[in-house]
Amino acid sequence: MYLHRGSGIQYKSVEMVNLGFNIGDLSFKNPVLTASGTFGYGAEYDDFFDVSALGGIILKGTTLEHREGNRYPRMAETPSGMLNSVGLQNRGIDYFENEIYPKVADYDTNVIVNVNGNTVEDYVALTDRINRLDKIPAIELNISCPNVKSGGMIFGTNIDSARTVIREVRSVCSKKMIVKLSPNVTDVVTFARIAEEEGADAISLINTLLGMAIDVNRMRPALSTVTGGLSGPAIRPVAVRMVWQVAKAVSLPIIGLGGISSTNDAIEFFLAGASAVQIGTYSFVDPSISISIVEGIENYLMSKGFSDIKDIVGYINK
Amino acid sequence: MKRQELLKVLENKRINDDVFMIVLGSKNQLPPMLPGQFVQVKVESGMVFLRRPFSVHDVDYAENNFSLLIQVVGEGTKAISRVVKGSMVDVIYPLGNSFSMPVDAQKPLLIGGGVGVAPIFFMAKVLTNKGFKPDILLGFRNIKSVIKYEQFIEVGKVFVTTEDGSLGVKGYVTDHPVFNSGIYDISYCCGPEPMMRAVAGICGEKGIKCEVSLENLMGCGIGACLCCVVDTVRGNVCTCTEGPVFNINQLKW
Numbered sequence: 001m002y003l004h005r006g007s008g009i010q011y012k013s014v015e016m017v018n019l020g021f022n023i024g025d026l027s028f029k030n031p032v033l034t035a036s037g038t039f040g041y042g043a044e045y046d047d048f049f050d051v052s053a054l055g056g057i058i059l060k061g062t063t064l065e066h067r068e069g070n071r072y073p074r075m076a077e078t079p080s081g082m083l084n085s086v087g088l089q090n091r092g093i094d095y096f097e098n099e100i101y102p103k104v105a106d107y108d109t110n111v112i113v114n115v116n117g118n119t120v121e122d123y124v125a126l127t128d129r130i131n132r133l134d135k136i137p138a139i140e141l142n143i144s145c146p147n148v149k150s151g152g153m154i155f156g157t158n159i160d161s162a163r164t165v166i167r168e169v170r171s172v173c174s175k176k177m178i179v180k181l182s183p184n185v186t187d188v189v190t191f192a193r194i195a196e197e198e199g200a201d202a203i204s205l206i207n208t209l210l211g212m213a214i215d216v217n218r219m220r221p222a223l224s225t226v227t228g229g230l231s232g233p234a235i236r237p238v239a240v241r242m243v244w245q246v247a248k249a250v251s252l253p254i255i256g257l258g259g260i261s262s263t264n265d266a267i268e269f270f271l272a273g274a275s276a277v278q279i280g281t282y283s284f285v286d287p288s289i290s291i292s293i294v295e296g297i298e299n300y301l302m303s304k305g306f307s308d309i310k311d312i313v314g315y316i317n318k
Numbered sequence: 319m320k321r322q323e324l325l326k327v328l329e330n331k332r333i334n335d336d337v338f339m340i341v342l343g344s345k346n347q348l349p350p351m352l353p354g355q356f357v358q359v360k361v362e363s364g365m366v367f368l369r370r371p372f373s374v375h376d377v378d379y380a381e382n383n384f385s386l387l388i389q390v391v392g393e394g395t396k397a398i399s400r401v402v403k404g405s406m407v408d409v410i411y412p413l414g415n416s417f418s419m420p421v422d423a424q425k426p427l428l429i430g431g432g433v434g435v436a437p438i439f440f441m442a443k444v445l446t447n448k449g450f451k452p453d454i455l456l457g458f459r460n461i462k463s464v465i466k467y468e469q470f471i472e473v474g475k476v477f478v479t480t481e482d483g484s485l486g487v488k489g490y491v492t493d494h495p496v497f498n499s500g501i502y503d504i505s506y507c508c509g510p511e512p513m514m515r516a517v518a519g520i521c522g523e524k525g526i527k528c529e530v531s532l533e534n535l536m537g538c539g540i541g542a543c544l545c546c547v548v549d550t551v552r553g554n555v556c557t558c559t560e561g562p563v564f565n566i567n568q569l570k571w
Binding site: 079082084 | 367547
């Protein structure tokens with residue numbers, strides 16, 4: 001009731017336009033999800049809006065084992081962006097299953113687990129654990145985290161290891177599998193094709209861009225890990241370009257993300273070829289931005305005379 | 319419950335060279351706020367986009383407003399320091415935990431350094447209203463950087479240190495003889511981290527219970543980004559949700 005922005009909290013679809021999209025037989029009520037690592041486990045945002053009104057939420061990156069993450073400082077603000085090096089801090093799958101899953105299972109939307117590991121075996125074992133959780137309809141295979149010493153981006157930037165981890169996870173994964181790609185490669189299309197060939201159900205891109213900032217007063221790197229992942233509005237043009245490239249090359253549904261902070265930002269991704277979007281860093285600034293964008297997309301479609309979000313997916317290529 | 323709200327700037331007053339006090343009013347009833355809690359203020363300025371956290375400095379429930387002290391340290395705080403009376407600012411609040419209350423006849427010592435005096439004032443006021451008689455130790459660089467000395471006198475017995483001796487005892491707060499009085503059971507501290515570490519050290523030595531309010535870099539302020547962590551006996555925890563106030567026996571200092 002204190003939201004200043006639109007009528008986000010009272011959001012109700014007027015059902016004049018269809019916002020739904022599918023990954024195979026998995027339906028999403030609208031094409032706006034929240035990006036892993038920016039939305040906690042949903043509860044952090046419960047005070048601000050009805051999280052279940054989103055198309056889906058992608059939970060904080062999860063690993064088999066408890067991880068403390070990297071040392072402070074883990075964050076540095078940069079022009080229209082931020083660097084982070086959280087390092088997949090999470091309490092591991094046992095804690096997730098016992099303490100978090102029972103809570104997130106109550107959300108009336110698609111709750112997706114972002115899966116990480118040091119080794120292919122870790123990814124496979126974690127996927128196997130998530131297979132048993134009925135209320136989780138999909139995993140997002142994170143082969144693109146830049147902030148861990150092993151695993152993460154190392155898989156997502158090497159053609160052979162990317163293929164191996166996607167193939168091995170696919171062989172055990174009974175859920176929908178979204179592969180999250182790294183932008184820190186020469187040709188993102190190569191990795192998108194590998195994901196498609198190895199049986200991914202969808203592709204999400206982009207994860208953060210590897211970056212670095214230096215504190216000139218302390219004359220030290222701003223982050224404890226020296227390098228970190230850049231997110232926020234600064235990276236949006238890179239993300240839109242990569243979504244456009246991948247959309248032309250594969251036939252899988254694409255979930256675009258990277259620096260979306262408004263409805264128009266989100267629309268760019270649809271026009272470039274994304275079937276859905278994820279809202280990331282900007283949720284820190286405006287906790288209810290994601291639901292505002294759902295409403296904004298509906299208004300955009302009506303104002304342009306479209307009745308279905310699918311009508312504008314890849315529109316610039318038509 | 320946390321809320322995001324547009325608040326009206328009722329006043330913006332310069333306190334010294336680089337510190338401003340802004341008073342924010344709501345058209346809704348203010349939520350209960352506790353000393354130590356903070357707010358996240360949206361920055362309306364070019365390339366800066368993350369919110370900036372500020373401790374609640376004072377709350378006036380009768381007038382339905384509260385105040386913040388804004389020290390200009392960069393582009394974000396500079397923009398916030400320039401908000402004009404009558405304009406609206408986007409605030410998420412109240413956030414974080416609060417200082418604990420002393421029990422029974424405990425004698426509290428409040429310690430504030432620089433703009434860190436912000437939550438110390440609120441705490442002093444609440445303690446006084448609850449019948450405690452807090453002493454207040456304030457540390458500043460020099461007499462020109464003193465913040466709201468007259469207001470502090472109204473809520474407790476005030477001691478001051480300045481680094482150049484231009485007001486009160488010369489030196490840091492930990493140089494003040496008040497620590498040798500042996501009358502304090504509990505202390506509450508907010509200021510630059512080196513100061514808080516020094517205060518934690520001296521309180522530890524003298525067996526004075528001590529709580530400090532941390533100011534780690536924050537992305538979100540609501541426990542989602544995991545950027546503002548502090549290393550505690552329980553591992554890395556978010557300053558924004560598990561803090562900003564920590565008992566020093568929880569910190570790996």
